[in-house]
Amino acid sequence: MENTRRANKLLEPFDLHGLKLPNRVVMASMTRGRAANIDLAPGKIQAAYYAQRASAGLIMAEGTWVNEMSVGFINVPGLYTDKQVEGWSLVTESVHKNGGRIFAQLGHAGVLSHPDHLNGLLPVGPSAVNPKKVVFTTQGPSDSITPRELSVHEIKETVNDYKKAAANAKLAGFDGVEIHVQNPSLISQFLSDALNHRTDEYGGSIPNKARFFFEILDSVLEVWGSGKVSVKFNPYLKYQTDKDEWDDSLPTYEYLADQLNNYPLAFLQLLDYAEEGLDPKVHASRNLFGNFRKIYKGTIVANGGFTFEKANAIIEKGDADLVSFGVLYIANPDLVERIAANAPLNASQAETFYFGAEGGYLDYPTLREQSNKI
Ligand SMILES: Cc1cc2nc3c(=O)[nH]c(=O)nc-3n(C[C@H](O)[C@H](O)[C@H](O)COP(=O)(O)O)c2cc1C
Numbered sequence: 008m009e010n011t012r013r014a015n016k017l018l019e020p021f022d023l024h025g026l027k028l029p030n031r032v033v034m035a036s037m038t039r040g041r042a043a044n045i046d047l048a049p050g051k052i053q054a055a056y057y058a059q060r061a062s063a064g065l066i067m068a069e070g071t072w073v074n075e076m077s078v079g080f081i082n083v084p085g086l087y088t089d090k091q092v093e094g095w096s097l098v099t100e101s102v103h104k105n106g107g108r109i110f111a112q113l114g115h116a117g118v119l120s121h122p123d124h125l126n127g128l129l130p131v132g133p134s135a136v137n138p139k140k141v142v143f144t145t146q147g148p149s150d151s152i153t154p155r156e157l158s159v160h161e162i163k164e165t166v167n168d169y170k171k172a173a174a175n176a177k178l179a180g181f182d183g184v185e186i187h188v189q190n191p192s193l194i195s196q197f198l199s200d201a202l203n204h205r206t207d208e209y210g211g212s213i214p215n216k217a218r219f220f221f222e223i224l225d226s227v228l229e230v231w232g233s234g235k236v237s238v239k240f241n242p243y244l245k246y247q248t249d250k251d252e253w254d255d256s257l258p259t260y261e262y263l264a265d266q267l268n269n270y271p272l273a274f275l276q277l278l279d280y281a282e283e284g285l286d287p288k289v290h291a292s293r294n295l296f297g298n299f300r301k302i303y304k305g306t307i308v309a310n311g312g313f314t315f316e317k318a319n320a321i322i323e324k325g326d327a328d329l330v331s332f333g334v335l336y337i338a339n340p341d342l343v344e345r346i347a348a349n350a351p352l353n354a355s356q357a358e359t360f361y362f363g364a365e366g367g368y369l370d371y372p373t374l375r376e377q378s379n380k381i
Pocket of ligand 1: 035036037038039069070112187189239278310311312313331332333334335360361
């Protein structure tokens with residue numbers, strides 16, 4: 008990996024609508040599956056994990072559920088009960104004590120859940136269409152099933168659950184919230200032609216498919232106000248149609264990005280993700296960030312396979328203001344210090360990404376710890 012230094016744009020400070028970031032390095036949201044308790048509440052180990060990463064300009068906490076029907080994976084924390092708020096308060100306190108800043112990320116697995124997580128109930132979605140993807144049960148991976156279509160009344164209740172979770176994030180001491188629109192997210196399922204077959208005001212035209220998202224955004228903004236709410240999506244996200252073809256949501260995401268110019272967001276985070284089987288050269292030539300920079304005029308956080316060199320280059324070019332790193336943050340709690348020192352990176356163990364306890368979570372060493380050992 009070409010992680011060379013030169014002009015280190017990544018280490019320049021950034022004023023995020025009044026929140027002073029000491030650098031432009033963002034830790035991307037990562038589900039780590041360590042809330043192994045009946046309450047799905049984070050606790051001391053999450054507080055320690057995020058505190059270790061407090062030198063990031065901004066931490067995006069792992070995706071967290073907005074209600075009971077949104078759960079889609081084991082041991083992932085929620086933000087809809089008092090115990091969960093208490094747990095997240097420990098996390099935000101320890102990040103702030105260590106000089107960091109942290110946003111919550113609000114999510115809902117929608118059709119990509121399983122009755123195992125829902126007390127035997129069917130997962131919910133825009134329509135009763137099987138997404139034909141692998142989902143995670145309590146016993147391991149399994150084929151997805153056909154979900155139940157949400158009624159309009161339930162859609163309104165779900166919007167309200169996002170609002171309550173956003174209010175809970177405030178109670179828990181977060182610095183802002185992100186709305187998770189990428190995969191797996193009920194919102195992205197509403198945006199998909201393949202999964203949304205509705206004929207009411209939540210389906211059909213692009214503005215109708217986007218209505219659920221904008222109702223959520225309005226309600227979350229009501230709680231948080233200007234400059235504190237971000238949105239993350241992957242413009243190339245595709246779901247399978249009933250004819251086993253892939254849908255094309257790019258025009259829908261371009262519409263979203265354009266409309267978002269009318270909203271006082273903290274930032275738009277774009278995930279550049281190449282579909283399986285696509286030639287990487289073809290993917291790179293599509294120039295996602297360049298194209299979306301032309302559409303969206305606010306702050307952009309770029310994400311997806313960035314090396315430090317590419318990250319510096321995209322900021323220099325002006326196609327993004329900040330860059331978020333996912334996998335690199337798993338094994339390198341002091342990623343910012345490593346960028347500054349041009350130091351080598353620890354390798355991560357994929358088998359502990361989503362499961363386990365403190366191993367592969369709290370035990371990756373910092374540079375300082377490594378040099379103390381020598
Ligand atoms: C273990 C793991 C868990 C993830 N969980 C989430 C999540 O909860 N929310 C989210 O938006 N993205 C999630 N992602 C995606 C990352 O935020 C990021 O978009 C992706 O890893 C690409 O960035 P990278 O190439 O720097 O890792 C996850 C990725 C990994 C590896």
